[in-house]
Amino acid sequence: MNVSSSAAATEYIKRHHRHEAGENQCSSALVKLIKAPLPLVWSLVRRFDEPQKYKPFVSRCVAPGNLEIGSLREVDVKSGLPATTSTERLELLDDNEHILSIRIIGGDHRLQNYSSIISVHPEIIDGRPGTLVIESFVVDVPEGNTKDETCFFVEALIKCNLKSLADVSEGLAMQDQTERIDIRKLGAER
Numbered sequence: 001m002n003v004s005s006s007a008a009a010t011e012y013i014k015r016h017h018r019h020e021a022g023e024n025q026c027s028s029a030l031v032k033l034i035k036a037p038l039p040l041v042w043s044l045v046r047r048f049d050e051p052q053k054y055k056p057f058v059s060r061c062v063a064p065g066n067l068e069i070g071s072l073r074e075v076d077v078k079s080g081l082p083a084t085t086s087t088e089r090l091e092l093l094d095d096n097e098h099i100l101s102i103r104i105i106g107g108d109h110r111l112q113n114y115s116s117i118i119s120v121h122p123e124i125i126d127g128r129p130g131t132l133v134i135e136s137f138v139v140d141v142p143e144g145n146t147k148d149e150t151c152f153f154v155e156a157l158i159k160c161n162l163k164s165l166a167d168v169s170e171g172l173a174m175q176d177q178t179e180r181i182d183i184r185k186l187g188a189e190r
Helices: 003-016 038-045 147-189
Strands: 025-034 058-062 072-077 085-094 099-108 115-125 128-140
Touching: 003 115, 003 128, 025 115, 025 147, 038 115, 038 128, 038 147, 128 147
Parallel strands: none
Antiparallel strands: 025 128, 058 072, 072 085, 085 099, 099 115, 115 128
């Protein structure tokens, strides 16, 4: 990340990612640059009802009703993690500022009082439209764990999700560019 991206990320974190971590909680923010335009990245992030589109640990999600603040989703987690289900509430969905916030309110896992905010911001990467994605969280430290262990575990999950978001977004962006190039070639050949 270049200096201007780093300064912008710091400013976005101050503005959109305020978590009040209690004494027995940990909190962190992670940043990812994605070589895909913001509208494409946001179209994946904003789908509270379809996190499996880019989150590799989600096997299934059921989110009945309309997507609105307070909506719930039931998430099934793929095996291999110390969890099987998660009940999550949509806290914020702002299509103007590109911010999504969720809170875990139940399920079979150790992430008690977990809350996260993900924000998506325009960025220029190698002279092309790209996206700066920031995800922050706060969570209770489970009994028998340290703050460092808890933060390390949650950060590893988020890093995996952000890498997958980048892979999916960049793949879709490349498909779109390829399709546009192919259409132009077809027009020139006629």
